[in-house]
Amino acid sequence: MSARLDGEVAFVTGGGRGLGRGMAEALAQAGAAVAVTARSVGEIEATAAAIEAAGGRAIAIRCDVTDRASVEAAFARTREQLSAPTLLVNNAGVQGPLGPIGDVDPAGWWAAQQVHVLGALHCITAALPAMLAAGRGRVITVASQAGTFVAPNASAYAIAKAALIRLTEHVDAERRAAGIRAFAIQPGTILTDMSAQTLSSPDARSHAAPLVALLENVTPEASEAAMRKLQALTVDLASGRFDALAGRYLDVxxxxxALLAAEGGEA
Structure with missing residues (x-):
């Protein structure tokens, strides 16, 4: 990760563990000050402490992305303690209930949409005023390959991720002229707490056997390599290296x- 983000401020949701923690640490290593947010206070405090111990700058802020007031308060505290964020990473997410539509609990299904989609919209809405005032900003949203095809028995997750891809396209199309760039990314297969929950879930084994098989075949070494690729991509996107590819879904x-060169740009 050679790109530098000195002077930038990043707001990362779901930053206490897994993908969010890895992305927060990478942004901090590249020089950004990071607001690490999630509902689990102990986890975000541990992430912020690790960043500080490594020489970076970070604060931990409890934030429920489904609650607009909580999001607005978290952004206000970020502005007070760091500065207005110019980088937003929408990572907060849940698996959602597994099973065929008609069997899954509609309330649980909708709750997954609220975390993924409403949560991202709340954060984008809170981030945009300062980004627009600065004339620049980048929004990186963690999507999934599951959002690009039909995933029987995993509709809550797949539809939420598909919506995030479309949300990214709309944000970029509507705000590109103002200097805002948005990206939806497929982060790769990385072993996280959500992966562990999936592997231990009877519903997953009954309704999502291909996903369980995929996760069972991921070695710790492969997971670590995938995390390093995700971290590098996060910094590259935050730095503007791939701004010409904004407004779309990108796989780590x-x-x-090569894609940039094919479209007449330079990396």
């Missing part, structure tokens, strides 16, 4: 320099 395993 794609050759983005």
């Amino acid at each position: 395993d794609w050759d983005l320099p």
Whole structure:
């Protein structure tokens, strides 16, 4: 990760563990000050402490992305203690109930949409005023390959991720002229607490056998390598290296320099 983000401020949701923690640490290592947010206070405090111990700058802020007042308060505290965020990472997410539509609990299904989609919209809405005032900003939203195809028995998760891809496209189209760039990313297969929950879930074994098989075949070494790729991509996108590819879904395993060159840009 050679790109530098000195002077930038990042707001990362779901930053206490897994993908969010890895992305927060990468942004801090590249020089950004990071607001690490989630509902689990102990986890975000541990992430912020690790960033500080490594020489970075971070604060931990409890934030429920489904609650607009909580999001607005978290952004206000970020502005007070760091500065207005110019980078937003929408990572907060849940698996959601597994099973065929008609069997899954509609309330649980809708709750997944609230975390993924409403949560991202709340954060984008809170971040945009300062980004627009600065004439620049980048929004990185963690999507999934599951949002690009039909995933029987995993509709809550797949539909939420598909909506995030469309939300990214709309944000970029509507705000590009003002200097805002938005990206939806497929982060790769990384072993996280959500993965562990999936592997231990009877519903997952009954209704999502291919996903369980995929996770069972991921080695710790492969997971660590995938995390490093995600961290590098996060910094590259935050730095503006791939701004010409904004407004779309990008897979961490794609050759983005080649894609950029094919479209007449330079990495």
